[in-house]
Amino acid sequence: ETGVTQTPRHLVMGMTNKKSLKCEQHLGHNAMYWYKQSAKKPLELMFVYNFKEQTENNSVPSRFSPECPNSSHLFLHLHTLQPEDSALYLCASSQDWVNTEAFFGQGTRLTVV
Amino acid sequence: QKEVEQNSGPLSVPEGAIASLNCTYSDRGSQSFFWYRQYSGKSPELIMFIYSNGDKEDGRFTAQLNKASQYVSLLIRDSQPSDSATYLCAVNSDTPLVFGKGTRLSVIA
Numbered sequence: 001e002t003g004v005t006q007t008p009r010h011l012v013m014g015m016t017n018k019k020s021l022k023c024e025q026h027l028g029h030n031a032m033y034w035y036k037q038s039a040k041k042p043l044e045l046m047f048v049y050n051f052k053e054q055t056e057n058n059s060v061p062s063r064f065s066p067e068c069p070n071s072s073h074l075f076l077h078l079h080t081l082q083p084e085d086s087a088l089y090l091c092a093s094s095q096d097w098v099n100t101e102a103f104f105g106q107g108t109r110l111t112v113v
Numbered sequence: 114q115k116e117v118e119q120n121s122g123p124l125s126v127p128e129g130a131i132a133s134l135n136c137t138y139s140d141r142g143s144q145s146f147f148w149y150r151q152y153s154g155k156s157p158e159l160i161m162f163i164y165s166n167g168d169k170e171d172g173r174f175t176a177q178l179n180k181a182s183q184y185v186s187l188l189i190r191d192s193q194p195s196d197s198a199t200y201l202c203a204v205n206s207d208t209p210l211v212f213g214k215g216t217r218l219s220v221i222a
Contacts, residue, residue, distance in 0.1 A: 002158070033209060042117070043157075043201070043212040056209065090156055098207050101147055104156040 003027040006091050006105035013081065014113055021076040021108050023091030031097035032074040034066060037088040037107075049074060050097040081112045115140040117204050119213035128222050132189040136202030136213055139183070146178055146185045149201040151215065157201055161187065192220045 004025045013019050025032065034046040048056035049068040063085075065077040074091055088109055092102040116139040126132045134148075145164055149157035163169045163176040163185065175188040185204075189196055199215040 002156075031209075040214075042214045045209055045211075048209050088156075097209055098205060100145070101159050101162050102203075102210055103159065107156045109154075 002103040002105065004091060004093055004103050004105035006089075006108055008108060009106060010109045010111075012111045012113060013078070015081060015083070017081075018077070018079040020078065021089055021091075021110075023074040023076075023105055025072055025074075025091075025093040025103075025105075027093055027095075027103065029093040029095050029103075030071055031094045032068060032071070033092045033094075033102065034074065034076050035090040035092060035104075037090060043090070047076075048097055055097060078110075081110075083112050086111045115143075115204070115208065115211050117202055117211050117213035119200075119202050119216045121214055122217040123219050124216055125219045125221055126192050128192060128194060128220055130192050132192045132196065132218055132220070134187040134189075134200050134202075134216050134218065136185045136187075136204075137183055138185070138202075138204045138211075140204065140206060140211075141180075141183060142206045143180075143183075143204045144206045145204070146176070147203040147210065148174075148176060148185075148187045149203060149212075151199045151201060153198075189218075192218075194220045194222050196220050 036044045047066040067075040091105040094100045094102040148161045151157045177186045201215045202213040203210040
């Protein structure tokens with residue numbers, strides 16, 4: 001247990017569906033992240049929140065919409081996804097957003113059909 | 114564009130041998146260096162971090178950092194089959210972590 005919990009663990013959705021991924025951290029960290037991991041590619045940073053404020057959005061398509069209501073919770077809202085969006089989506093948290101180690105949740109394996 | 118490079122492998126070593134995993138990075142201003150282990154189908158797990166030039170040992174693991182050469186490595190002594198995984202190198206300074214693609218390690222019993 002890393003102290004970062006993601007739900008659901010697996011998700012299959014159609015291209016017209018709307019779904020949300022949830023992440024909760026119990027570590028008292030100030031920064032939270034969404035990463036995407038596709039086969040044969042490095043972990044791709046999608047969004048960064050520091051003290052609930054979004055500090056980075058790495059050119060992510062608008063069909064991915066993050067929400068951070070407080071420092072402990074992070075959501076990723078999904079709508080009209082494409083099959084190429086199928087991947088492992090990882091949430092992570094760290095004490096600060098620079099120069100500190102990140103701890104990952106178990107991930108959500110997303111399949112878009 | 115800050116980059117972290119790793120040989121994707123697979124790196125195969127016999128049980129009991131030393132596994133050596135290497136990583137180079139492009140940003141000379143990088144200050145913090147991390148090694149994560151990721152088993153198939155699982156999320157990355159932090160195993161070591163290093164901030165200063167030289168070696169840092171933790172059990173069977175030794176991280177080595179050479180900032181002048183922009184090089185960081187991970188040595189695993191007495192490799193076990195349970196060490197078989199993908200090892201991710203990650204680097205940051207004034208940005209969130211940048212990850213390499215990872216090196217797949219296979220320890221053969």
